[in-house]
Amino acid sequence: MSQDWQQLNTDVIALLKEARQNVLQKMRNPLTVAEKTNRKDLVTNVDKANEQFLIAGIRRLDPTAQVLGEEGFGDHLTSLQGRVWIVDPIDGTMNFVKQQDNFAIMIGIYQDGVGQLGYIFDVMNNVLYHGGPQLGGVWANERPVSAPADIALADGLIGASGPLVIHDVAHMQKIVHDSAGMRISGSAGIEMINIMKGETLGYISHLKPWDIAAGQVLMNTLGVQVSTIDGQPLDMLSSNLVLVATKKAQRDILQIEEDDVSL
């Protein structure tokens, strides 16, 4: 089994490197940008083409698996049984459109609902973060990633999504106040990378399965906690208000949520 996972990992890395080259190639031409649910929820020709490319590759590697893709070119999932691949072809599409930087290609591979392998490809910096329990660690390209220090909320910076802060969802303003400060990057994948680099201690955002599938595998492998904002396991078939944090910061944040409930 483990040898199969090793081979699969090698194949996925090759697929992602080809996907990155395709994306860079397409970025030389003007993007075709469309709105999905509103003017801040974008999709481009590159998101769509890359998802189709990735799903075709996944079908070749793993013909019996289910595939869930952000742009809808995969399967309609009703269960996480068996092997499930969860694909975000461009995470941080607004950054992709406005910055041509700070976005990621992401794949998470789950078996019967349990994360096995995760991939977050920082395209512009050409660093592929990958790993999971089947590989026994996490790597940034060839370099092993060590577990972030288990610091308390007060001792580190926290990544956030802008709307949550502005609307003060789930006591975000209190959480930010208690932390050392807030940073906003605009991409869940880049936020996971910031946590792996020790630049932030966590991240809070409303996320769809493809936004967090890869990140959850990598975080868990490094001892970083991933849960809903009230400490429950994520539902990977739905959207969640996700809390990613060091163990100590998770405890601090869950306490803030609990204090409010007891009012």
Place this chain on the structure above:
Amino acid sequence: MSQDWQQLNTDVIALLKEARQNVLQKMRNPLTVAEKTNRKDLVTNVDKANEQFLIAGIRRLDPTAQVLGEEGFGDHLTSLQGRVWIVDPIDGTMNFVKQQDNFAIMIGIYQDGVGQLGYIFDVMNNVLYHGGPQLGGVWANERPVSAPADIALADGLIGASGPLVIHDVAHMQKIVHDSAGMRISGSAGIEMINIMKGETLGYISHLKPWDIAAGQVLMNTLGVQVSTIDGQPLDMLSSNLVLVATKKAQRDILQIEEDDVSL
């Protein structure tokens, strides 16, 4: 005169490169961190040592000038007459402490209150942004920086400071809503770099003179507007609620401020 400025520029670049080496050297040892006004307002041994190093160098280059430094090792300024150097030895000290990245060394040189040369050194990426009217442009190391596209607020991302957003100072939440989204980096210098790269269209924050002295020179040279949030010139002897933006976005934001006044 222009030749003098050219020579001065060459000397300042040499001074800043030496300062960067000193900072990198000191980062190999544990930092000594102290709080200034509160637990989110930090100063380290490196801020202090670097300010002393820079001011000593400036005194050698320009003995009759006044020097204003964040950590207080310069002069006590009561006027901007003559030549004034404004120094931020580490801009983004919280990032410096928590991330060892995303901070800058900055110098602005003013003559009778008018910006002449500006320097923002992204230490970890080793890119020195420098320029001004006396050089006729802005460069990122040796590469000329072109003027950012003059886009409207709705068409770009805006940099912000967390507290302004949380407390909704100066209609920040409406400004963010009308933009394509908010990003937070934690360093005024890095925000200026993001604008020069075209990644954001502007930045709004409460800033001290050393936070914006270099940036104001570079922005003005590139046609990006720097004013207070109500469109007035900055007072470089005091703190200001600063609006940096493309011409179109500045107009959009000033309109938001004006609409409120008329209520």
